[in-house]
Amino acid sequence: MRRKITYTFVIYKTFPCFLLKMNEKSYLCCSLNRKTINMRTEIKSKLAALRAEMEARQLSAFIVPSTDPHSGEYVPEHWESRKWISGFTGSAGTAVITLTDAGLWTDSRYFIQAEEQLAGTGIRLFKDRLPETPSISEWLGSVLKEGEKVGIDGWVNSHQEALALKNEFKAKGLILETMTEDIFDTLWKDRPSLPQSPIFILDETRTGASCSEKITRIQEAIAKNGASAIILSALDEIAWTLNLRGDDVHCNPLFISYLFLSGNKNTLYILEEKVTEEVRSYLKEHEVEIEDYKNFSKNLKAFSGKDEEVLQISPQANEALYTLASQHTNVTIAPSPVALMKAHKNPTEIAGFRKAMERDGVAMVKFLRWLKDAVKNGEETELSVDEKLYELRAEQANFKGISFDTIAGYKEHAAIVHYEATPETSIPLKPEGMLLLDSGAQYLDGTTDITRTIVLGPLTEEEKKDYTLVLKGHLQLQNAQFPAGTCGTQLDVLARIAMWKAGINYLHGTGHGVGQFLSVHEGPHQVRMNHMPTLLEPGMTLTDEPGIYKAGRHGIRIENTLVIVPAQESEFGTFYKFEPLTLCPIDKEAILVEMLNDEELDWFNNYHQMVYNRLKPFLNEQEQAWLEEATSPLKR
Numbered sequence: 049m050r051r052k053i054t055y056t057f058v059i060y061k062t063f064p065c066f067l068l069k070m071n072e073k074s075y076l077c078c079s080l081n082r083k084t085i086n087m088r089t090e091i092k093s094k095l096a097a098l099r100a101e102m103e104a105r106q107l108s109a110f111i112v113p114s115t116d117p118h119s120g121e122y123v124p125e126h127w128e129s130r131k132w133i134s135g136f137t138g139s140a141g142t143a144v145i146t147l148t149d150a151g152l153w154t155d156s157r158y159f160i161q162a163e164e165q166l167a168g169t170g171i172r173l174f175k176d177r178l179p180e181t182p183s184i185s186e187w188l189g190s191v192l193k194e195g196e197k198v199g200i201d202g203w204v205n206s207h208q209e210a211l212a213l214k215n216e217f218k219a220k221g222l223i224l225e226t227m228t229e230d231i232f233d234t235l236w237k238d239r240p241s242l243p244q245s246p247i248f249i250l251d252e253t254r255t256g257a258s259c260s261e262k263i264t265r266i267q268e269a270i271a272k273n274g275a276s277a278i279i280l281s282a283l284d285e286i287a288w289t290l291n292l293r294g295d296d297v298h299c300n301p302l303f304i305s306y307l308f309l310s311g312n313k314n315t316l317y318i319l320e321e322k323v324t325e326e327v328r329s330y331l332k333e334h335e336v337e338i339e340d341y342k343n344f345s346k347n348l349k350a351f352s353g354k355d356e357e358v359l360q361i362s363p364q365a366n367e368a369l370y371t372l373a374s375q376h377t378n379v380t381i382a383p384s385p386v387a388l389m390k391a392h393k394n395p396t397e398i399a400g401f402r403k404a405m406e407r408d409g410v411a412m413v414k415f416l417r418w419l420k421d422a423v424k425n426g427e428e429t430e431l432s433v434d435e436k437l438y439e440l441r442a443e444q445a446n447f448k449g450i451s452f453d454t455i456a457g458y459k460e461h462a463a464i465v466h467y468e469a470t471p472e473t474s475i476p477l478k479p480e481g482m483l484l485l486d487s488g489a490q491y492l493d494g495t496t497d498i499t500r501t502i503v504l505g506p507l508t509e510e511e512k513k514d515y516t517l518v519l520k521g522h523l524q525l526q527n528a529q530f531p532a533g534t535c536g537t538q539l540d541v542l543a544r545i546a547m548w549k550a551g552i553n554y555l556h557g558t559g560h561g562v563g564q565f566l567s568v569h570e571g572p573h574q575v576r577m578n579h580m581p582t583l584l585e586p587g588m589t590l591t592d593e594p595g596i597y598k599a600g601r602h603g604i605r606i607e608n609t610l611v612i613v614p615a616q617e618s619e620f621g622t623f624y625k626f627e628p629l630t631l632c633p634i635d636k637e638a639i640l641v642e643m644l645n646d647e648e649l650d651w652f653n654n655y656h657q658m659v660y661n662r663l664k665p666f667l668n669e670q671e672q673a674w675l676e677e678a679t680s681p682l683k684r
Contacts, residue, residue: 084168091135091169097235098133099147107225108196109188111213112143117203117366118283121569122298125240127204129232132239136165143171144184146191153184157466185213189220202226202368207381210367228345228368242341243296246324247303250565254493255291256396259334262289262389266309269385275360277310278384281369282362284566285386290316290336292327293565299452300567301490306344306369310357313337317344348372360384387572390563392587397494397564398611401589401629404494405609407444409631409659410666411489412498414440416633417674423477423504430456430469433477433485441489451488451495451568458483462501462603465556465595480505482515482638484603488568497568497591498630499607503637513550514596515604515638520546521594522606523648525558525575525626529615532622535583536575536590543575543594552596559590562609586624588612606634631659633678641684653681 102110112134116127130136134143134152138161141154150171154162162173175181182190188198198217200210205226214224232239252258266289270278280286283302287293294303306317314336323331323338331338339347349372359377361370362384373379393401415437422428422436434454441447457467458477462484477483483504488497501515521543528539536559543558557576560569573582573590584590593607608630615625633656641649656679664672 087135088168091133091171094133094235095145095150095170098145098231101231101235102145102147102199105199105225105227106197107199108192109144109146109198110231111184111198111200111205112145113204114139114141115204115206117368118281118304119206119364119366120283120297120300120302121567122300124243124296124304126242128240129201129204129236132232132236134166134171135169136162136171138162142184144188146188149191151187153181157464183216185216185220185222188217188222192220192222194221195223197223197225199225199227199231200367201230201232202228202371203230203366205367206364207361207367207370208363226367226371228371242304242319243294244319244321245295245303246322247292247294247318247327248324249327249330250291250293250492252291254396254400254565256394259289259291259330259336262291263309263314263334263336265389266385267311269389270360270382273358273360273380273382275358275380275382277308277357278360279365279369279373280307280309280362280384280386281365282384282386284563284570285384285390286316287566288390288563289386290331290334294322299450299490301448301565302567305341315339317341317347345372349375383572388582390566391561391570391573391582392585393564393589393611394587398587398589400493400564401609401611402494404446404489404491404496405629405631406662406666407446407491408441408489408496408498409663411437411440411444412500412632413663413667413671413675413678416500416502416678417671419483419502420479420504424479426476426478428477429474430458430461430477430483431471431474433483434469434487437485437487444489444491446492448490448492448565451490451497455486455499456483457603458504459602460600463597463599463601464603465554465597467603477504481507482511482602482604484605486605486607490565492565495563495565495568496630497562497607497609498632499593499605500632500635501604501606501638503635507638511602511604512638512640513643514552514598514602516640516643517547517550517552518594518596518604518606519634519639519652520643520648521558522592522608523644523651525592525594526608526610526628527626527647527651529623529625530584531620532585532624533583534624536573536580537577539584540575540577543592544577547594547596554595554597556595558594559592559610562589562591564589584612584624586612586614589629592626628655628658631662633659633675636678636682639682641682649682649684656681 112130114130116123130143138158141152143152151174152171153174153176155176166173217224286305286307287302293301296303308315316336317339319341359379360382363381434456453468459481461467483502486499524542540558559575561573563570574580589611591609595605597603608628610626611629612624613627615623660679
């Protein structure tokens with residue numbers, strides 16, 4: 049008799065277990081090893097230490113977010129305090145500790161992981177964005193008494209976030225207490241040090257403007273706000289301003305620092321051991337002094353401008369910076385002018401993008417040519433194709449690493465929008481269905497971001513229809529021509545209209561800005577449903593990436609990086625359009641050609657012809673032949 053065996057993951061008395069069903073009998077199997085027991089004991093010990101500090105400071109609750117003092121997308125280990133205090137290793141989440149209870153809020157990507165990692169720690173999981181889940185302020189309002197204090201570390205909460213929390217807590221009768229010293233400095237005994245890698249100069253032949261020119265532009269911009277000085281805390285803004293790059297942040301060529309600019313003095317706050325003699329001489333030439341990063345807080349406390357001087361700070365800058373600076377000088381809160389400056393790429397930067405896209409396109413062609421035959425051999429997985437693409441990109445000149453963690457989702461995994469394969473979740477690829485591959489690279493002359501959904505074998509009619517709907521959305525936005533004064537929200541509907549008619553939608557944005565050898569996700573301009581007021585203007589780069597995701601079945605996304613260019617002048621004003629920067633074939637096998645109109649089909653074929661012409665000189669004969677077939681005209 050053949051035995052039927054099934055396994056189900058369960059939580060039993062806070063311990064992760066497997067419920068093994070063998071025929072009609074069930075067995076509870078808990079594998080709680082010594083390492084797991086020790087980890088949970090450590091978490092409880094850490095919580096006790098934090099609660100002792102809270103009591104000493106008369107705090108009834110303390111909030112630990114997943115952020116750093118620079119509001120970056122990726123957080124260096126030194127600031128992974130939420131991970132340290134909770135044991136939860138997901139990238140997104142907020143821990144809230146009271147004197148008698150604790151909770152962690154995270155989104156649906158991490159529900160299973162958080163359930164397992166929090167089990168036995170005394171920290172409850174709150175499943176964020178579900179109707180039944182209270183917000184942090186609602187929960188604290190229900191468990192604390194009126195007049196009790198909630199603490200936050202001002203260094204890892206922005207001024208904007210702190211202001212919102214203050215108002216939320218005030219409505220609940222609670223008081224927000226902002227700390228300007230890092231409480232984890234005393235609690236976290238083996239805390240990782242700040243990154244030590246040296247910074248380097250990005251030559252003006254790549255940036256198109258000198259450091260001094262950029263500083264002058266910034267000073268002119270803040271003067272319009274009545275400010276005479278500004279503190280930059282966003283790392284990509286500092287790197288752009290100084291034409292410097294580093295290696296402190298995962299996937300981003302940035303370095304930990306602050307930058308103070310005024311008419312009288314410019315100071316870069318950075319760990320001095322990171323500054324080479326070459327960089328020191330370069331900064332001196334551009335009249336930028338160097339001060340140790342660890343002195344920033346002390347200097348901010350001591351900073352005292354004249355009565356008529358005004359210091360400009362961004363609402364995204366951390367709350368501690370605002371709190372300390374406002375004690376000694378006049379402060380104005382206004383968006384940093386640098387965000388919009390670096391969003392407008394100059395001709396040198398755009399030329400760099402084009403070169404970077406050629407090299408990235410070569411790597412993608414080599415990869416796509418290899419992929420389908422490799423899958424037929426039956427040895428490839430989601431992780432192995434990620435590794436292969438990295439190898440091919442690393443062969444290209446000026447390669448400096450990936451621009452974000454690759455999303456390689458096969459079949460139902462592709463329906464998880466931000467899926468990232470791990471050794472535990474990676475599955476084999478088969479010659480059937482589709483693979484969604486969202487990836488990008490950092491090159492000295494540009495940053496790339498591309499998604500291709502690749503046909504590996506036979507598809508259903510539903511998959512083909514959904515693929516074609518995504519392509520139509522991509523092409524409708526790509527082909528837009530719009531008047532000056534248009535923002536991304538006004539164009540977002542173009543990518544969705546064909547899907548909406550089919551009763552389909554997606555919940556992420558359609559496009560984001562892309563940095564020039566900087567952050568792959570760059571603002572302030574975006575294309576998305578919720579209102580984004582920043583106007584779309586020539587020189588801005590952004591992505592075009594609509595998608596369809598059906599849980600348990602498939603996910604599809606097609607993405608190119610575009611640049612905005614002038615289109616025409618008429619009696620009705622100035623008009624702009626998009627030009628594709630990305631150079632890579634779009635898989636034709638899944639397209640239902642009858643669903644495309646003539647304009648869409650013509651653009652698709654013209655784009656493929658351009659891809660072939662641009663990449664052909666960099667490929668060998670076999671690769672050229674493959675690309676010629678991959679880009680051959682699509683016919684009705």
